[in-house]
Amino acid sequence: MQLGKIVGTVVSTQKDEKLTGLKFHVVKNVDFDGNPTSGFVVAVDSVGAGVGEVVLTAAGSSARQTDITKDKPVDAVIMAIVDTIEIDGENRYVK
Amino acid sequence: MQLGKIVGTVVSTQKDEKLTGLKFHVVKNVDFDGNPTSGFVVAVDSVGAGVGEVVLTAAGSSARQTDITKDKPVDAVIMAIVDTIEIDGENRYVK
Amino acid sequence: MQLGKIVGTVVSTQKDEKLTGLKFHVVKNVDFDGNPTSGFVVAVDSVGAGVGEVVLTAAGSSARQTDITKDKPVDAVIMAIVDTIEIDGENRYVK
Amino acid sequence: MQLGKIVGTVVSTQKDEKLTGLKFHVVKNVDFDGNPTSGFVVAVDSVGAGVGEVVLTAAGSSARQTDITKDKPVDAVIMAIVDTIEIDGENRYVK
């Protein structure tokens, strides 16, 4: 999984019909402190995450293993909202 | 998913027979403003997208989850045309 | 899919038995003009492509969606020979 | 598989329900001596690994081939704890 921060949203009306109702978030990569670095992915939200939250994303076929993404043309999903990132015994990020 | 802009088309007559009738678009990566950056992918169009449009692409096995790409040797699909990209509460791209 | 140019061939006699009879081509990445850039992949030919041709390759599980690669340990396949690459209304590559 | 060293842990309470009970470790890439380089992944532990250990991780659909990750939205798993890394006949890392 990748650590990321939700910074925005992509809206689309003309899309594959299986995608109706899904929310597409823009997720920037973050470091252990939860600060954005370079790179981003657009991921479907499966956990009720919102802009500003640090999350975990799963990619590829694993992105289709949630109830709302099953069998859909989706290759990245937000499957967890991060509470803490602990590195070498220290809490580097706390929600 | 990746954000991209359709900049062109690849035509092929000698190809796997399952690919007959599919349209292959050249999709350049874009930033949050919809401006092309480096890198591109060739993706099958599943939503009637055309040159100049900003789109979302899904890669890998997820690219085969649309009606027209199912069970075909295709690893990237355009599955949505982007209306808006909103970052930090601001519309950075509007169709 | 990736755009590439076939520049050579890899020969192997000691290999997984499912791979018998498959042809492994060395495919360099190309730009929109069909000129090699950096990076290459070794891909199985499924369309009768030869050295010097510009082709499309599909990767991952999608590489196993052709008749000759099905259920085989192959992660890249040449599934189309490119006739033209048209960018912004201009033919940048013509076979 | 990738060689990595567990340097920390990610905790999440709001997540896909299939993920309950799984442990998410932060795994930094390492060189042949087991020393961290750049890049990291968050991976589910399937072998009882702990912080400080050098491990192997499998990514993509292969990450779902363990008993505890099967059919779950998980794209990286720790599937082995490394005892030794031998390069050119020399033990470069010993647990």
Added chain:
Amino acid sequence: MQLGKIVGTVVSTQKDEKLTGLKFHVVKNVDFDGNPTSGFVVAVDSVGAGVGEVVLTAAGSSARQTDITKDKPVDAVIMAIVDTIEIDGENRYVK
């Protein structure tokens, strides 16, 4: 597939039980002459390859399409030992 050279081995006793008996080789990327470049992967051997040999590796779900890797948490497999790499009509590597 990627071209690589086996430079070493990773030994693990504490691992997923499906992995018992598998051999994990360290495979460095190589150029067309078979000389190591940057980057490496740890791959399961399915063809009896040994240190010093130039090989092809398949990644992702394709790595599970050999008899010994089927349904196992393995994302890279050595599926062929390379005899020759011919580029532009010249043998750049001969075993």
